[in-house]
Amino acid sequence: MTLYNSIRTLSILLLVLIFNSSCSDSPNESATMLIYGGTIYTVDSTKTKVEAVAVKNDRILYAGNLAEAEKFKTDQTELLDLKGKTMTPGFIEGHGHFMGLGYSELNLDLMNTTSYQAIVDAVAERVKTAKPGEWITGRGWHQSKWDSMPAEIVHGFQTHHLLSEVSPDNPVYLGHASGHAGFANAKAMEIAGLTEMALDGSKTYEVEGGEVLVDALGRPTGIFNERAQTLITQHIPEKTPETDRKAFELAVEACHKNGITSFHDAGIPKETIALYEQMKAEGKMGVRIYAMLTGWDEDLLNQWYKKGIMVDDDHLFTIRSIKLNCDGALGSRGAWLLEPYTDRPDHFGHETLPMEFVKKTAINGLKHGFQVCSHAIGDRANREILDRYEIAFNSMSNKTNNHRFRIEHAQHLHPEDIPRFAELNVIPAMQAVHMSSDRPWAIDRLGEKRIKEGAYMWQSLLQSGVPIVNGTDVPVEPINPVASFYASVSRKTLKGTPEGGYEPEQKMTRSQALRSYTLDAAYGAFEEDIKGSISVGKLADFTVFDQDIINVPENQLLDTKVVMTILNGEVVFNTEK
Numbered sequence: 001m002t003l004y005n006s007i008r009t010l011s012i013l014l015l016v017l018i019f020n021s022s023c024s025d026s027p028n029e030s031a032t033m034l035i036y037g038g039t040i041y042t043v044d045s046t047k048t049k050v051e052a053v054a055v056k057n058d059r060i061l062y063a064g065n066l067a068e069a070e071k072f073k074t075d076q077t078e079l080l081d082l083k084g085k086t087m088t089p090g091f092i093e094g095h096g097h098f099m100g101l102g103y104s105e106l107n108l109d110l111m112n113t114t115s116y117q118a119i120v121d122a123v124a125e126r127v128k129t130a131k132p133g134e135w136i137t138g139r140g141w142h143q144s145k146w147d148s149m150p151a152e153i154v155h156g157f158q159t160h161h162l163l164s165e166v167s168p169d170n171p172v173y174l175g176h177a178s179g180h181a182g183f184a185n186a187k188a189m190e191i192a193g194l195t196e197m198a199l200d201g202s203k204t205y206e207v208e209g210g211e212v213l214v215d216a217l218g219r220p221t222g223i224f225n226e227r228a229q230t231l232i233t234q235h236i237p238e239k240t241p242e243t244d245r246k247a248f249e250l251a252v253e254a255c256h257k258n259g260i261t262s263f264h265d266a267g268i269p270k271e272t273i274a275l276y277e278q279m280k281a282e283g284k285m286g287v288r289i290y291a292m293l294t295g296w297d298e299d300l301l302n303q304w305y306k307k308g309i310m311v312d313d314d315h316l317f318t319i320r321s322i323k324l325n326c327d328g329a330l331g332s333r334g335a336w337l338l339e340p341y342t343d344r345p346d347h348f349g350h351e352t353l354p355m356e357f358v359k360k361t362a363i364n365g366l367k368h369g370f371q372v373c374s375h376a377i378g379d380r381a382n383r384e385i386l387d388r389y390e391i392a393f394n395s396m397s398n399k400t401n402n403h404r405f406r407i408e409h410a411q412h413l414h415p416e417d418i419p420r421f422a423e424l425n426v427i428p429a430m431q432a433v434h435m436s437s438d439r440p441w442a443i444d445r446l447g448e449k450r451i452k453e454g455a456y457m458w459q460s461l462l463q464s465g466v467p468i469v470n471g472t473d474v475p476v477e478p479i480n481p482v483a484s485f486y487a488s489v490s491r492k493t494l495k496g497t498p499e500g501g502y503e504p505e506q507k508m509t510r511s512q513a514l515r516s517y518t519l520d521a522a523y524g525a526f527e528e529d530i531k532g533s534i535s536v537g538k539l540a541d542f543t544v545f546d547q548d549i550i551n552v553p554e555n556q557l558l559d560t561k562v563v564m565t566i567l568n569g570e571v572v573f574n575t576e577k
């Protein structure tokens with residue numbers, strides 16, 4: 001029995017004990033919320049599906065049949081009818097970058113807009129929550145993707161008037177999909193001094209290597225080509241405390257929309273820690289953040305070794321782990337390999353951190369009770385890290401009973417290293433959606449043998465007795481967990497190819513994939529006794545989907561939508577409201 005399995009058994013026993021005592025001691029407990037009327041998957045091995053869940057404040061009071069659950073109902077109980085939808089434990093993003101998500105949200109994504117009006121609408125939506133004067137930026141629009149062109153066109157492009165109308169007080173700048181042009185509103189042009197120039201009439205907008213498009217009267221239309229873009233972009237503020245706060249709030253919102261109630265934030269510096277503490281103090285920590293300290297900042301690590309881990313009673317912001325970046329990515333041939341790249345035979349990739357530092361941090365982590373999470377893509381990086389972890393475990397053997405060290409990504413493994421994860425109790429945190437995006441070309445880098453024997457080895461790792469923590473690495477991939485869930489069980493690209501999936505023997509089952517996003521992700525953060533399953537006494541965090549993700553046919557799985565998110569026993573997102 002691995003450590004993982006014995007801890008699971010123990011926590012199930014504990015929950016049964018808590019459950020029994022709470023039932024017999026206080027039969028008159030009242031629920032603040034009663035959830036019923038849908039398919040409820042608990043990820044609790046004692047009863048995998050229930051009819052109803054009773055919640056008291058932030059905790060699960062009861063999970064079982066509806067008649068029993070109704071005993072906890074009072075006049076004050078909020079009734080939540082799932083209307084046939086499917087509820088699971090709150091989904092946990094097991095590896096992402098929270099501020100990266102926020103900043104990508106802050107920059108409006110216009111890639112999928114199909115008309116000028118759609119762009120105007122997206123900006124109008126953002127104006128609602130923007131303070132006067134705050135810049136609104138976006139990118140990705142392309143007039144050739146539009147269903148129809150607006151009435152007013154100058155030199156083949158739209159003019160700023162509609163945009164300026166919806167955003168009179170906020171400067172707007174929207175980059176073209178090509179990166180070679182941008183589109184500004186009147187306020188932005190005013191800030192850049194261009195309106196005055198137009199009124200004056202005496203100046204032209206000559207920019208070397210660029211062009212300001214003007215209408216028949218010589219007024220700028222809002223389109224700036226090539227280097228003329230800098231006329232506007234030089235006025236857009238870099239990151240400020242205000243944009244940080246805004247990005248944070250947008251990240252929380254994005255999590256709620258995607259059913260994410262907890263987030264493993266893979267490496268944050270001290271400024272970000274300060275921001276999170278501030279946001280928490282203001283009651284704005286709308287997602288549970290499990291943050292890893294940025295490992296390259298040794299001062300930060302030393303400071304936290306002294307201070308010790310931070311695990312608060314409200315479980316909103318936890319710091320007890322360290323992130324190390326140990327190699328590069330496969331696409332750029334930075335992943336560190338044991339044998340050369342198939343498509344570049346003189347090249348092995350490289351380590352991005354001295355392995356001596358991994359050893360030192362592993363030893364310090366054990367000494368001070370911090371988990372170590374090391375980024376490794378290539379088989380050499382994975383092996384070297386397992387080696388350093390092993391040295392640390394051997395030299396600190398009295399501190400290794402519950403270390404839960406992780407390897408982030410663990411994408412490409414030498415077959416001999418696969419069983420070492422279970423032997424050393426090292427958790428692989430693997431983002432299944434990366435396989436969907438990368439597998440079509442990863443074979444060029446690695447060749448068929450390495451792909452078949454060691455790439456994205458989900459089922460082999462699970463069979464060996466380790467849990468897998470799933471996720472998306474947002475903003476590298478969109479945070480939508482449905483895509484990663486689909487990738488986990490289909491091993492196909494998000495276009496549904498190839499038939500049968502890549503290396504199908506490595507697919508996860510639906511219930512394994514569900515665990516990887518709930519209970520196993522919780523385990524990867526020492527939190528399996530407070531989250532990850534719908535079990536009595538755990539936090540009332542839930543995700544509701546519009547269809548049954550365990551039983552819907554595979555070709556419909558990607559259409560699944562998150563329709564409701566519940567955090568701390570409160571509905572924080574609901575498409576019906």
Ligand SMILES: [Zn+2]
Nearest residue numbers: 095096266473
């Ligand atoms: Zn990452």
